[in-house]
Amino acid sequence: MFKFATSKTKPYFYKNSIKPLQRNLFNIVFLTIFLTLGITKTYPQDLPPKSNPIPAKNQVDSTKIELTDLTKVIDSTKKDSLKPKKSFLDGKIKRKAVDYEKLDQKKKLITLYNQAEVYYQDIELKSGIIVIDYQKDEVYAGRIKDSTGKYSQRPVFKQGANVVEPDSIRFNFKTKKALVWNSRSQQGEMNIKAAITKKENDSVYFMKGARFTTSKDIDNPEYYFQTNRVKLVPGKKVVVGLTNMVIADVPTPIALPFAFFPMTDKARSGLIMPTYNDSNTRGFSLQNGGYYFALSDNYDLAILGDYYTNGSYGIRFESSYAKRYKFLGNINVRFENLIQSERGYPDYSRANNYNIQWTHSKDGKSNPNSRFSASVNLGSSKFFRQSLNQVNVGSTLNNTLSSSISYSKTFNSVPQVNLSLTATHSQNTNTEQINMTLPTLQMSVDRIFPFAPKDGIKKGFFKNINLQYNLRGENRIATTDSLFFKSEMFRDAKLGFQHSIPLSTNFKVFKYFSASTSVNYNEVWYFKTIQKEYQATTNQVIDKEVAGFDAFRTYSFSAGLGTTIYGTFNFGEKKKIQAIRHVMRPNVSYSYTPSFEKYYDTYDPDGSGTMRKDYTRFEGGIFGAPGKNMSNNVGFSLSNTFEAKVTEKDSTKTEPKKVMLLNNLNFSTSYDITADSLRWAPMRVSGGTQLFKQKMNVNFAATLDPYAINNSGQRINTWNIDNGGSLFRMTSANMTLNYSFSSMDGKESNKKNEQGKRNGGREDDLFGTNTDLSDRRQSQFDQDDDEEKPVSEFFKYELPWDMTLAYSITYSNARREQEITGNSVMISMNTDLTPKWKIGVSTGYDFVQKGVTFTQFRFERDLLSWRMDFNWVPFGDNAYWGFFIGIKSGVLSDIKWDRRSLPDRTLR
Known part of the structure; x- marks a missing residue:
């Protein structure tokens, strides 16, 4: 007997689960x-004749009633002893x-x-x-x-x-x-x-x-x-x-x-048929077979596995859950035991990889004062590079995995109090370094205006004085892949609390200037400090860990003065460009932090006793250490925006059109009053704009240093212009350009690579689309299968298409090298050759390395109830091809032909 059961679910609550035949015949x-x-x-006219007539009985004449019989008169309201026949309808x-x-x-x-x-x-x-x-x-x-x-x-x-x-x-x-x-x-x-x-x-x-x-x-x-x-x-x-x-x-x-079809309007548990494949390095295989558990209306579970004849195997647990108007989420847990070559050969290797993904979102209307969310993506650093069931180049090229789980609550008191607990995770897949906070505690008390009137406007220096209280506590862990969740990981954890009370105010100066001042008090608690000692046996200085509570306190002062200047250059109403508006926002700031030498001690670096060096026992703390040197800085910044008024082409419109020329053009630098040399910091210039109806984003930045450098590449206290150079020396610069456009006449595209982004890659398809080998029924392109699109007899001669372009260039001249350290372009294009044929390509070129970057070709044919696609990466470390044809519906998802050649990934 053949039993057709539910296939495993996909992103939403029941992922294309098999819904067997219902009783709706x-x-x-x-x-x-x-x-x-x-x-x-039914008799439409005459009454039917009675087959059994009731004989007449002798009855007393009702007109002859004696007085003595009045009490025996039959009540006329009593029901007839003969029950009428029930109505037909x-x-x-x-x-x-x-x-x-x-x-x-x-x-x-x-x-x-x-x-x-x-x-x-x-x-x-x-x-x-x-x-x-x-x-x-x-x-x-x-x-x-x-x-x-x-x-x-x-x-x-x-x-x-x-x-x-x-x-x-x-x-x-x-x-x-x-x-x-x-x-x-x-x-x-x-x-x-x-x-x-x-x-x-x-x-x-x-x-x-x-x-x-x-x-x-x-x-x-x-x-x-x-x-x-x-x-x-x-x-x-x-x-x-x-x-x-x-x-x-x-x-x-x-x-x-x-065959046997179970009938129900709900998902049912059942077997998931595996897919046969073969690999050059791991032999024959059965992939993505398992069992689906329809546990309830609110959650489910799919257990899938892979097995290769060389001994490699993988197992995955996928579950989705939801409760209407409350929350929804899904969990994916994957583990793979990968074997390369065969035991006894020199290239034999073995690796255990895992990955955990969890997303959870809470409906904000269910409890506005309490929020919980989770976005987790952690695991082995090499998982996406070696996985048997993921072809995701965006995740492979990305070198960061991150996670966050947070809970926050608002107490509607006076003043209002906000409390949050957050656990974070950041992982560099190249260095295999992992940084976590388990957890981070944050609490803040809303602003308090002690001198403001209860009613009326807060105006002036005293009325705007306000203070806050902020608390931040962290248990920070720095570890590696090999020590993850081992005792060494928790032994080296660092715990600390930071209290801050900012006192600030703002007011007007000379009517057109906005001034602000603030005093900030900080207190930091640590439960581990260090003590530097010279160890004669090893002839080196060691950091001895001292357990116990310790704290330091700092304070600082800052002030700022700024204004907004508007300028308009008029060219005339008959000109194509009628006017250009320039908005400038200059700002001058001052900050002062005194020296906190009292928190510093000395140690002997060589054991001779002739030389002493300063250090603080709070070095390496998660909230920093008190500064020994006084800081006394003046900062300068200027932001600009440029906007033009352009005559409309439409003569019926009386008002000119506004066009943004530069969204921002910023300049910033600072001057250190207490420094004995090199007082001016390099000037940072940055800007950005949008072109072609806001479809192209252009961002640029540069660093300009007023000081010269010597022959060894170090900054010297000499102006660059006095050293035979220009006023500023450009030490670095970069520009990025992103352009997305299509033939959709201004309509926005919904093209997204959600699973690729969740795995740590890009949301767009510049690095190709994510391919989940466990379910190939989803389209690689941006389309709505449920949307009925009318197809004309003749296909539109202007082929529907979309294109995404990204360009990046980086210039470095910190030591007069004058090099282009990065110069690359990436492009992704998709088009419809016919209403049912779609093709796409993602590629790029690196002008510095002089080579083609990752390239992927995508072909897809919509066969109504079926879907066919071909995915091809022709060269590179991730070269592979895959062909799929199968029924779209989850009821018959096992009817398919899936053939592919996976990348031969080396275990390192």
Whole structure:
């Protein structure tokens, strides 16, 4: 026996889970229409003769009543001893027809012709002709011929959400049996058409000449499963005999002697069939086989596994959960034991890789004062480079994995208090370094204005004085892949708390200047400090860890003064560019932090006792250490925006169009008052703008140093212009350009690479699309399979297309090297050759390394109920190809052909 069960779910709650056949067949629901239409015979005019007349009895004359008999008079309100027959129908029948309604008393027939309709309670029956034979207790509904001689007005029966559309119906409401010709019904994702359907009783139905398909066109499907014998038990199962798969009306060799379909409107547990493949390095394999558990309406679980003949294997747990108006999320846990070559060979290696992904989001309306969210992506640094089931170049090239789990709560007190707990994780997959906080505690008390009036505007220096309280506590862990979740990882954890109380105010100066001042008090608590000692046996200085509570306190002062200057350059209303508006925001700031020498001690670096060096026991703390040197800086910054007024091409518009020339152009530097040399910091210049109707983003930045350098490349206290150079020396510069455009006439594209982004790669497809080998039914392109798009007879000559372009260039001149250290371009293009053919390519070129970057070709054909694609990476470390053709529907997801050549990944 073959059992078709639910396939594993995908991103949302039930991931394309198999929904087996439901009990929505016509002969189930049609029974309700006519169950009561023949229980009692109907006589349209005369009353029926009584077959057993009641004999008359001698009765007392009611006009002769004596006074003594008044108390024995029968109450006229008492019910008749003869119970009336129950009404034929419990409700009213409404019926109508366009041509006529015919009543044939001799043949006992009621005929409704042309657009006949019958309504009874929640039941609707529409057909070309409806005939009720109240002598034979039968009802007939069928089609009629139109003016061209073709049959039209197929019967349509509807009860609630259930709809059945056969060619004709014949039903006997006395025996409760029915015959249905060419019935059409939908059971979940499956459409069923049967030549003859026979209702035996309330729980058993038989079909002959039935077709099962997921095609939307049930009359002309591109494929279907043909069987002659079907037994249906509503709400439980469907059992079929010999079943043959037919494609384009051509029978195929694919056949089953018999099959069993469980029927339910919910997901069901069942086996997931594996995919066969082979690899040059790991031998033959069975991949993505397992079992799906439909645990409840709120959560599920899929267990999948891979096995290779060289001993490599993998196992994955995938679960989705959701509760309406509360939360939703999913968890993926993957583990792989990978073996390279064979034991005894010099290239033999073995690696254990794992990856854990968890996303959780909470509906903000369920509790506005409490929030919880999670976005986790952690595991082995080499997982995406060596995985058996992921082809994700964006994740492979990315060198960072990050996670965050946070809970926050707001206390609606006066003042308001916010509290949050966060656990974070950051992992460099190149160095295999891992930094975590388990957890981070943050608490803040809302601003308090002690001198502000209860009512009225806070104006002036004193009224705007405000203070806050902030608390931050961290348990920070720095470890590596090899020590992850081992005792050494927790032994080296660093714990600390930081308290800060900022006191600030703001006010106006000379009407046009905004001034602000602040005093910040900080107190830091540590539970581990260090003590530097010279160790004579090893002739080196060691850091001795001292356990116990210790703290330091610092304070600082800062002030700022800024304004906004507006300038307009008018060129005339008749000019194409009428005016340019320039907005400048200059700002001068001052900051002062005193020296905290009291927290510093000395140590002997060589054991001679002749030289002492300063250090603080708080070195290496997670919140830093108090500064020994006084800081006294003045900062300067200037931000600019440029906007133009352009004459509209449309003469009907009276107002000019505003065009942004530069979103921002920023200059910033600082001057150290206490420094004995090199007081000026390099000037940082940055800017950005958007071009071509905001489709192209351009960002640039440069660092300009006013000081010269010596022959060894070190900065000297000499102006660069006095050393024979220009006013500023450009030490570095970079520019990035991103351009996305398409033929969609300004419409935004929804193209996203969600799983690729979740794995740590890019959201766009500049590094290709993410390929999850466990489920290839999803399209590689941006499309909505459920959206009905009209297809004209002739395809649009302007092919639909989209393109994403990214360019980056980096210049370095810190030591007069004058080098272009980075210069690359990446491009991704997708187009529709026909309404059903899609192609795409992602590629790029590195002008510094002089080579083509990652390149991927994508081909896809929409075959209505089927999908076919070919994915090809022609060269590079990730070279591979993959071909897939299969049914889109999750009900028959195991009917597919998936062939691929995975990259031969080396375990290092």
